[in-house]
Amino acid sequence: MNVERFLGLTSVAIATPVAIAAWRFGVGSPQSPGAGFWPLAIALVMLGLGFILVLRPHPNEASAEDEGASRWEKLGISLASLLFYVALLEALGYLLTTALTLLVQLRWVEDRSWRSSVLIAVLVAVLSLLLFKVLLKVSLPLGVLPLPAGW
Amino acid sequence: MDTINLLLQGFAVALTPVNLLAVFLGAFIGTVIGVLPGLGPTATIALLLPITIGMEMVTALIVMAGIYYGAMYGGSITSILVNIPGEAASVVTCIDGYQMARKGRAGPALGMSAIGSFIGGTVSVVAVMLISPFLAETALKFGAPEMFALLFFAFVCIGGLTGKSRVQGLLMACVGLLLGTVGTDEIQGVDRFVFGTLYLQDGIGLVPLAMGLFGLGEILYNIEKRQSVGEVLATPKGLMPTLKDWKDSAWPMVRGSVLGFGIGIIPGGMPAIASLVSYAVEKKVSKHPEEFGQGAIEGVAGPETANNAATAGGFVPLLTLGIPTNSVLALILASMMMHGVTPGPLMLIKWADVFWGVIASMYIGNIVCLILNLPLIGLFVRMLKVPYSILSPLIIMFILLGSYAVAGNVNDLVATLFFGVIGYLMKRFNIEAAPLILAFVLGPMLENNLSKALIMSRTGDPMFFFSRPISATLISLALLVLFFPLLKWSWRLLSGGHKAQKIA
Numbered sequence: 001m002n003v004e005r006f007l008g009l010t011s012v013a014i015a016t017p018v019a020i021a022a023w024r025f026g027v028g029s030p031q032s033p034g035a036g037f038w039p040l041a042i043a044l045v046m047l048g049l050g051f052i053l054v055l056r057p058h059p060n061e062a063s064a065e066d067e068g069a070s071r072w073e074k075l076g077i078s079l080a081s082l083l084f085y086v087a088l089l090e091a092l093g094y095l096l097t098t099a100l101t102l103l104v105q106l107r108w109v110e111d112r113s114w115r116s117s118v119l120i121a122v123l124v125a126v127l128s129l130l131l132f133k134v135l136l137k138v139s140l141p142l143g144v145l146p147l148p149a150g151w
Numbered sequence: 152m153d154t155i156n157l158l159l160q161g162f163a164v165a166l167t168p169v170n171l172l173a174v175f176l177g178a179f180i181g182t183v184i185g186v187l188p189g190l191g192p193t194a195t196i197a198l199l200l201p202i203t204i205g206m207e208m209v210t211a212l213i214v215m216a217g218i219y220y221g222a223m224y225g226g227s228i229t230s231i232l233v234n235i236p237g238e239a240a241s242v243v244t245c246i247d248g249y250q251m252a253r254k255g256r257a258g259p260a261l262g263m264s265a266i267g268s269f270i271g272g273t274v275s276v277v278a279v280m281l282i283s284p285f286l287a288e289t290a291l292k293f294g295a296p297e298m299f300a301l302l303f304f305a306f307v308c309i310g311g312l313t314g315k316s317r318v319q320g321l322l323m324a325c326v327g328l329l330l331g332t333v334g335t336d337e338i339q340g341v342d343r344f345v346f347g348t349l350y351l352q353d354g355i356g357l358v359p360l361a362m363g364l365f366g367l368g369e370i371l372y373n374i375e376k377r378q379s380v381g382e383v384l385a386t387p388k389g390l391m392p393t394l395k396d397w398k399d400s401a402w403p404m405v406r407g408s409v410l411g412f413g414i415g416i417i418p419g420g421m422p423a424i425a426s427l428v429s430y431a432v433e434k435k436v437s438k439h440p441e442e443f444g445q446g447a448i449e450g451v452a453g454p455e456t457a458n459n460a461a462t463a464g465g466f467v468p469l470l471t472l473g474i475p476t477n478s479v480l481a482l483i484l485a486s487m488m489m490h491g492v493t494p495g496p497l498m499l500i501k502w503a504d505v506f507w508g509v510i511a512s513m514y515i516g517n518i519v520c521l522i523l524n525l526p527l528i529g530l531f532v533r534m535l536k537v538p539y540s541i542l543s544p545l546i547i548m549f550i551l552l553g554s555y556a557v558a559g560n561v562n563d564l565v566a567t568l569f570f571g572v573i574g575y576l577m578k579r580f581n582i583e584a585a586p587l588i589l590a591f592v593l594g595p596m597l598e599n600n601l602s603k604a605l606i607m608s609r610t611g612d613p614m615f616f617f618s619r620p621i622s623a624t625l626i627s628l629a630l631l632v633l634f635f636p637l638l639k640w641s642w643r644l645l646s647g648g649h650k651a652q653k654i655a
Contacts, residue, residue, distance in 0.1 A: 003580045004319065011322055018329065018344075025341050030611020035341035038598040039332045046325045052318050056640070075375045078547075079572070085551060086564045098548060105544035109374060112540055124545060132552065140556075 008053025011046050019043035078109045094140040099125035161507025174512045177214040178519040181221020185238050186531045192222040193478045197361035201557045208490040209508040217516045220462045224520045227264040240422035240458040243430045247450030259392035264455040265524035267404050271456035272517040275412040275463035287471040290496035295603035300622035302597050304629040305418035305474045309589045320586045327590030350562040357485045359566035364584050366550045368574020400452035407456030415464020418476045425461035426454035470494050478585040481592040
């Protein structure tokens with residue numbers, strides 16, 4: 001299926017419940033528009049545009065240009081590490097989570113050596129903590145590691 | 152003259168130590184990200200949004216403006232030396248710039264590009280300075296219907312001026328509008344699309360949206376499709392162009408400045424477009440068009456001047472009317488609103504020091520960029536040699552940290568990740584994200600003015616917009632822009648069907 005057709009179908013699929021919800025918010029009248037007026041208008045336009053994308057003729061596109069092999073694994077690892085970060089940041093604390101995530105990225109996504117990855121991960125985690133916590137006074141979660149009081 | 156006085160006051164603001172540091176920082180960061188392929192001014196400003204919130208409004212503006220035009224300077228370096236555009240606006244510079252480099256003329260190419268950028272940038276700031284007060288005065292007469300009409304026109308242009316499909320662009324813009332409605336409705340207090348969460352009641356944050364869509368999305372795409380950077384040609388020694396180069400580039404630079412500024416003012420006018428148009432124009436008016444593509448300096452001087460002129464030009468509608476003409480300016484606008492400053496006709500009255508401070512700093516910034524790009528160019532060339540394998544994870548961490556730091560809320564992180572995946576998918580399938588973010592920023596203003604205008608009309612009759620001259624003109628123009636391709640399409644459909652019948 002063509003990208004545009006898919007986009008069109010998706011927008012119809014999204015615009016329909018949005019239009020219904022907007023209607024329920026209360027559309028009001030043209031001289032006194034309610035909360036649903038604007039979303040309804042948008043949804044209707046989206047429906048129209050979506051239909052155009054689905055129905056209009058699409059010239060046969062050349063198959064997606066392969067500008068080099070797709071590195072799905074790397075992408076997967078990267079995303080997984082990010083999910084890990086989000087899930088555990090407040091539990092484990094900034095320092096640990098950042099260092100671990102960076103390590104995974106450097107070692108398994110970027111294929112750097114163990115030495116280089118560990119070094120950079122720890123360095124960046126510590127330096128960024130200093131930069132943001134001390135210089136910019138941003139509060140970051142402490143978590144598990146024992147750190148001096150006042151942090 | 153009044154303008155000179157105000158400008159001098161502006162310099163008083165721009166020359167404070169903090170703001171001097173700011174302009175240097177902005178110009179430097181801008182040049183760096185311009186040099187590095189993959190990271191552009193939109194993503195960078197999105198990344199720095201959390202930090203700019205803590206700054207003074209003027210300072211934040213100075214930094215962001217510096218990043219914006221700095222990137223135009225830096226982008227050409229990579230284009231000329233590596234044949235990879237560091238920035239969308241520098242794509243055209245690859246064509247003749249790289250050829251010049253291969254012929255050993257990288258120095259003059261880089262030099263002329265920096266000088267052209269400086270001239271384009273400075274001339275257009277002068278134009279901004281002269282035109283803005285006049286425009287702001289006119290806009291003071293704007294009421295809600297005129298504002299809505301103007302925003303509607305801007306919206307239509309932006310949705311339509313994307314590279315690929317106009318319909319796709321408008322669709323993405325609609326998505327942006329929809330995302331803008333999430334949250335508690337200001338007027339009626341109704342919760343819209345919050346899915347019962349407390350987090351969404353405040354609406355979708357611009358920072359997670361922008362950082363995710365542009366920053367994270369870009370990086371994830373690069374991870375999937377990592378290609379090795381081309382071979383970097385050595386740092387050239389002599390950057391000074393010859394007399395002939397100057398002669399050849401003079402008119403292209405003049406044309407580039409005017410063209411760039413003109414394109415920068417209109418909604419959807421991106422520096423990239425300005426550089427493309429300039430290249431086309433220079434090729435057309437040249438006495439030896441066959442040289443284009445082989446290393447014609449006009450093909451470097453013109454576009455580089457134009458793209459810098461366009462960046463300053465974009466500040467005219469932004470500051471005097473409150474209308475951003477591309478995604479970078481949309482983010483700058485959002486940052487201003489977060490500071491409680493509403494750009495628009497009143498800006499020159501209420502926040503005159505901010506306006507003139509930014510203008511003055513743009514003069515300074517262009518000089519800083521010229522210095523960075525001429526004598527200090529070796530520094531940036533060396534930067535091209537930093538392995539992307541280190542930069543990429545660092546940027547990711549920066550994105551995550553930035554989103555968290557705004558409010559200390561993990562939900563922001565989730566949102567960034569979510570939009571990051573969306574941004575990646577969009578890049579993967581070649582769908583433009585710029586209309587989305589522009590519409591997201593403009594949406595609330597559109598709705599606000601529309602509601603006010605409808606209430607003003609007392610009857611809710613759409614003809615009300617046509618009863619007032621300014622809004623009538625703008626809406627008609629917008630409808631024309633909107634429906635022209637539709638008319639073309641139906642015409643083709645009808646005549647195509649007719650032909651088919653003849654064959655059968």
